[in-house]
Amino acid sequence: MLSRSSVFALLIVALIATPLFAEAPDVPGPAFKDVLSLSDIGGVAISPDGNAIAYTVTSADWEANRYDTEIWLMREGQEAVQLTRTKDGSSAQYGGGPYQWDSPKWSPDGKWLSFAADRGNKRQVHLMSINGGEAWALTKAAEGVRAFEWAPDGKSIAFTQTEKESEADKKKKEEFGAFAVEDADYRMSHLWIVELPDQPKEVEAERLTESEDFTVSGFAWSPDGTKIAFAHQPDSLRNSWMRSDISILDVESGEITPLVTLEGSEGDPTWSPDGRFIAYQATGPDIGSVFHANALFFVVQVEGGEPRQIAQDLDEKPFIRAWTRDGIFLMGWNRTNRPVWRVDPDTGHTDVFAADPDRIYSIDFTADGSELALVGRTASTLNEVYRSSTEPFRPEPVTEMTAQIEGWQLGSSEVISWESQDGTMIEGVLHKPDDFDPSQKYPLLVIIHGGPTGVDSPTPVQRHVYPANQWLAKGALVLRPNYRGSAGYGEAFRSLNVRNLGVGDAWDVLSGVDHLVDQGIVDPKRVGAMGWSQGGYISAFLTTTTDRFAAISVGAGISNWITYYVSTDIHPFTRQYLKATPWEDREIYAKTSPMTFINQAKTPTLIQHGEFDRRVPISNAYELYQGLQDAGVDSKLIVYKGFGHGITKPKERLAAQWHNWQWFGKHIWGEEIELPINLDEEDDQEQAETEDPGSL
Numbered sequence: 001m002l003s004r005s006s007v008f009a010l011l012i013v014a015l016i017a018t019p020l021f022a023e024a025p026d027v028p029g030p031a032f033k034d035v036l037s038l039s040d041i042g043g044v045a046i047s048p049d050g051n052a053i054a055y056t057v058t059s060a061d062w063e064a065n066r067y068d069t070e071i072w073l074m075r076e077g078q079e080a081v082q083l084t085r086t087k088d089g090s091s092a093q094y095g096g097g098p099y100q101w102d103s104p105k106w107s108p109d110g111k112w113l114s115f116a117a118d119r120g121n122k123r124q125v126h127l128m129s130i131n132g133g134e135a136w137a138l139t140k141a142a143e144g145v146r147a148f149e150w151a152p153d154g155k156s157i158a159f160t161q162t163e164k165e166s167e168a169d170k171k172k173k174e175e176f177g178a179f180a181v182e183d184a185d186y187r188m189s190h191l192w193i194v195e196l197p198d199q200p201k202e203v204e205a206e207r208l209t210e211s212e213d214f215t216v217s218g219f220a221w222s223p224d225g226t227k228i229a230f231a232h233q234p235d236s237l238r239n240s241w242m243r244s245d246i247s248i249l250d251v252e253s254g255e256i257t258p259l260v261t262l263e264g265s266e267g268d269p270t271w272s273p274d275g276r277f278i279a280y281q282a283t284g285p286d287i288g289s290v291f292h293a294n295a296l297f298f299v300v301q302v303e304g305g306e307p308r309q310i311a312q313d314l315d316e317k318p319f320i321r322a323w324t325r326d327g328i329f330l331m332g333w334n335r336t337n338r339p340v341w342r343v344d345p346d347t348g349h350t351d352v353f354a355a356d357p358d359r360i361y362s363i364d365f366t367a368d369g370s371e372l373a374l375v376g377r378t379a380s381t382l383n384e385v386y387r388s389s390t391e392p393f394r395p396e397p398v399t400e401m402t403a404q405i406e407g408w409q410l411g412s413s414e415v416i417s418w419e420s421q422d423g424t425m426i427e428g429v430l431h432k433p434d435d436f437d438p439s440q441k442y443p444l445l446v447i448i449h450g451g452p453t454g455v456d457s458p459t460p461v462q463r464h465v466y467p468a469n470q471w472l473a474k475g476a477l478v479l480r481p482n483y484r485g486s487a488g489y490g491e492a493f494r495s496l497n498v499r500n501l502g503v504g505d506a507w508d509v510l511s512g513v514d515h516l517v518d519q520g521i522v523d524p525k526r527v528g529a530m531g532w533s534q535g536g537y538i539s540a541f542l543t544t545t546t547d548r549f550a551a552i553s554v555g556a557g558i559s560n561w562i563t564y565y566v567s568t569d570i571h572p573f574t575r576q577y578l579k580a581t582p583w584e585d586r587e588i589y590a591k592t593s594p595m596t597f598i599n600q601a602k603t604p605t606l607i608q609h610g611e612f613d614r615r616v617p618i619s620n621a622y623e624l625y626q627g628l629q630d631a632g633v634d635s636k637l638i639v640y641k642g643f644g645h646g647i648t649k650p651k652e653r654l655a656a657q658w659h660n661w662q663w664f665g666k667h668i669w670g671e672e673i674e675l676p677i678n679l680d681e682e683d684d685q686e687q688a689e690t691e692d693p694g695s696l
Contacts, residue, residue, distance in 0.1 A: 026673070029409045029473025032657045035463055036060055036650050038404050041383040042069065043092060043103030044375045047110045048367035051076045052130065053398065054083070054104040054113055055375065055385050056092040060650040067650065069093065071104045071115055073130070074385070074398060083128065084115065084135060091117045091126075103362065108154040114138075116145050125157060127200070136200040146189060147218065152225040156195045158208065160216050162236075163187040186236045188215035191228065191249065208249060209256070217244060218267055222275050226251055227302075229259065229269035229278050239572055241265055242287045246280055248302065260300060260307060265290070270323045272345065273369075277301055279310070279328050279345070281320055291576045292453065292485065292494040295319070297330070299345055310348035314341060315490040317453070324369030326390055329353065331360060333488030335427065336415050336457040338376075354393055357386065359457055365390070379413055379458030405460060409434055411472035413458035418515035420484070421507035424496060427489075428481035428512055429456050433472045441523040443476040443668050444516060446509060448531030448538050452485030452501075453494060465555060465608065465647055465656035466530055471664070477522060483508035483538070499579055501561075501592040502541035509538065510548060525550065528664045532556050532608075533616060533645065537594070540624055543605045543633075544597040551667030553606040553660055556616045556645055559624035560595040562586075567617040598627035604634040606663040608656055610643030636663070 042056040058069040069090035074080040084091035092103065092115060104115045112127045119126070119137065122144030128135040139145055141161045148159035165187070191208035208228070209216060219230035228251060233244040244267045246260040259278065260266045263285035270279045282296045295317045298307035311330065318332025318341060328343040330350070338360050342353035354360060357376035361383065365372045373387045374395065381402040386395035413431045420426050433442075447466050449456050462468040468478045482489070483505045484496035497504050509529065516522040528551045531539045536557025543552040558564045562582045565574040575581060582589045590596045605628055609621035621637055628635035638659055640652050647653050658675055665671040 026671075027470055027661070029470045030405075030461075032467060032470070032654055032661075033062075035461055035467075035469060036653055036657075037062070038382065038461065038463060039401065041375050041385060041399065041401055042362065044362045044364055044373045044385055045103045045106055045113075046364050046366055046371065046373035046387070047106050047130075048108060049110055050366045050371040052110075053373045053385060053387060054106070055373075055399075056103060057082075058090075062650055064088070065649050065651045067648070071113070073113070075130075080399065083113065084117070086117045086119055089118050091115050103364070105148070105150060107150055108152055108367070112154075114148070114150070114157070116148060118144065124202075125159060125194075127196075137202050138196070139194055139205060140202040141192070141205065149219065149221055151193075151221055152223055154196070156193050158191060158193045158219065158221065158228060159205070160189045160191055160219070162189045183237060188212070188236055189217070191216050191219060191230060193251070208251070208254065214245075217241065218269070220269050220271055222271055222302075223273060224275055229271065231267040231269060231280075238569055241267070242283065242290060242572070246278070257304075259302075259304060260298075262307075263287075266298075268320050270320050270328070272299075272323055273325050275302065277345070279320060279323055280307075288572075288576055288579075289495075291573055292491070292498065293317075294491045297328075297343070299328075299348075308348070310345065311341070311343050311350050312348060314350045317487065317491075317494075321363055322365050322369075324365050324390070326369055327353075329363065329365075331363060333455050335488045336429065336455065336482070337488075338457075340374075354395070356393075356395055357381070357384070377459070380460055382460070402460075408461075408469075409473045410460045410469055411478075412436070413460070415458060416515075418512055420504075420511045422504070424484060424493075424504075424508070426481060426483065426508045426512060428479055429458050430516075431468065431472055431478035431480075433475055433477075438519075438521055440521070442521060443471075443526035444479060444513065444522045444528070445471050445476055445664065445668075446479045446481065446513065446527070446529040448481060448483070448509065448529065448535035449486070450531065450533030450535045451487065452483070452497060452505070452534045453487040454534070455482055455487045456480035463653075465532065465653055465660060466553075467657045467661050470661065474669075476668075477516065479512055479516065481509055481512045485534075498577055499588055501577055502538060502545075502594070503592060505538045506541055506545060509542065510546065513548065524548075526668050528552065528668050530555065530660065530664075534558075536616070540594040540605075541592075543603045543628075544594040544601040547602045549603050551604045551606070551664050553608065553663055554621075554624065555608045555656075556610060556613055557607075557620065557624070558594075558616055559620045559627075560593045561589045562593070563619055563623055564616065565589075567619060569614040595623060595627055598624075599631055601628055601631050601633050604663075604667050605636075606659065607635065607637040608659065609637070609639055610645060610647065611639050611641050612643065613645045615645040 037060045039059040044055040046053050052075045054073050061068050069092045071084040071091050072080050073083045124137045125139045126135040143162045146160040192205040194203050194205040214232035215236045217231045228249045231244050233240045242265045244265040246266050246269050247256050247258045264283040264287050266282045268281045279299050283290045297311040300307040318330040321331045322329045330341045337358045339352050340354040341350045343350050357378045360376040362375040377383045384397045385399045388395040411433045416430045417427045517524050529549050530553035532555035536555040539554045540557045540559050578588050607621050609618050625637040662673045665673045
């Protein structure tokens with residue numbers, strides 16, 4: 001077993017009683033910057049022999065105003081060391097799937113650790129010997145590498161890259177400038193292969209697929225390395241994943257054989273250890289419900305034939321993570337926990353393989369499947385790396401990231417439940433101050449997650465744009481409701497806000513507030529609500545349909561479903577939840593839109609939005625703001641320059657936290673709060689020389 005890391009020396013130094021950053025004197029609890037500076041583990045990869053674990057750590061670089069993700073390595077019997085340092089960038093990226101990180105990848109012989117990073121020449125595959133030395137770029141892909149995987153023999157790497165701009169497109173731009181035709185201007189991605197050289201150097205790659213009829217969206221090598229199963233869709237438009245199929249490429253001949261070409265989406269191909277079968281995830285033919293329907297899982301013979309459905313006894317929406325000699329492993333939400341399920345490939349039945357720690361976000365197995373490493377957390381810890389044998393499963397933590405919050409005033413969190421207006425049982429996470437007294441009445445701040453298929457779970461700290469930990473230290477309760485539509489509660493629950501968006505969600509939030517008021521622990525005159533994305537939409541709906549709240553904050557929220565429908569980058573979302581276009585059923589769009597009820601709005605409302613948001617275009621923010629202004633409601637709109645749907649840089653996240661602290665401080669506590677702008681450059685310089693918030 002790997003020795004338990006005593007955590008990095010610089011991190012321990014940072015955990016002294018004096019906070020890293022000075023905070024305004026009237027802000028209790030951990031400083032905003034300290035919370036936003038917490039380092040966090042993302043992805044994990046265990047070496048083929050199980051003797052080493054590589055994992056990613058994300059930290060804040062305040063000087064550069066960015067989050068930097070680098071790779072750390074822990075060998076058996078040794079302390080963890082930082083392995084990569086990509087200047088002005090990261091050595092791993094968020095992969096786009098639920099909690100999936102672009103983890104480092106081991107070569108099959110365990111001699112090399114590979115990662116994809118942009119070090120001045122677009123995103124390339126880099127290799128680093130575990131015996132030391134500098135990382136070097138293997139690929140020189142003109143458009144940069146997207147995904148990559150080692151061949152089983154370790155002699156080559158397959159990767160995908162986007163097609164180069166055509167000469168015709170270049171000429172068009174030279175003559176007519178830059179313009180794009182909606183749903184028509186895109187470039188495909190295809191498979192390439194690169195052989196490992198005898199000495200470190202960039203190598204020319206060989207193309208494996210070439211077609212104007214499909215773009216490659218995912219792939220996996222066969223165990224013997226002769227074939228690649230790949231998912232492909234007709235074009236690279238964002239919503240075309242719902243028409244994905246799976247084919248098999250013979251690497252030597254280049255022959256492509258269709259494997260699964262059913263209606264709907266088939267993707268995430270995963271080979272059986274003996275190479276005879278492929279497991280995959282699908283939507284089924286009903287692509288009009290994929291945003292809230294369960295995922296479907298199948299196994300099919302490599303030679304083709306009728307796919308056989310598995311995991312039918314699992315009423316959830318997990319994702320395939322591996323297929324080893326012990327079964328097929330899926331990972332996803334189960335209420336407020338996040339276990340790993342194991343599927344028997346013969347019977348198709350599932351059982352819970354791993355539920356400790358409570359929430360597992362990343363998992364990786366050794367070559368023979370006998371050992372594993374995972375990233376997970378509990379209600380009282382941050383993400384930690386664990387390792388275990390597969391049988392028996394007995395996870396042991398090998399990192400100590402939670403030491404970062406040792407001694408902090410964080411309160412407690414627990415899962416509670418209540419009955420909504422229509423009788424639906426709703427769960428949520430209730431956070432209480434350290435000195436909670438059930439005989440007192442507290443202010444209540446309700447934080448509503450996005451999705452709607454997101455989910456909230458017990459956690460010691462919250463690091464988005466809402467200063468929850470500071471509100472707890474100030475003497476408030478924080479409720480995070482898992483309203484209807486949330487993940488983890490089954491397909492029927494996820495479908496309860498179909499044609500009932502906003503309306504049913506508001507029932508769930510308001511009944512949760514009533515539940516706590518009835519317990520005698522909440523002051524009904526000092527209740528606030530807020531949320532981002534879908535949580536922002538629900539907040540906007542609440543601000544125009546009820547006067548139960550003293551203040552509301554709307555983050556990147558929908559205010560008008562028609563405005564949203566015609567301008568978002570995921571048009572099918574609205575059609576699937578409202579089951580109509582605006583031109584087919586204007587009534588349902590009106591019933592569920594906050595702007596329909598704007599003239600009855602009374603609640604002071606803060607609006608926060610990214611300038612270049614494509615998911616929820618900023619027109620929604622301007623529409624709500626103008627409507628509130630016209631209705632005479634105390635309101636403020638703050639636009640975060642240069643951002644899309646999320647606030648992804650530490651300084652602007654800090655600003656957003658302060659903006660919420662000011663807004664609710666004014667309307668819940670009656671305080672006038674100024675932004676703490678430090679004009680003493682000498683003090684700033686002295687702190688910069690003594691404290692490095694981006695270091696571990």
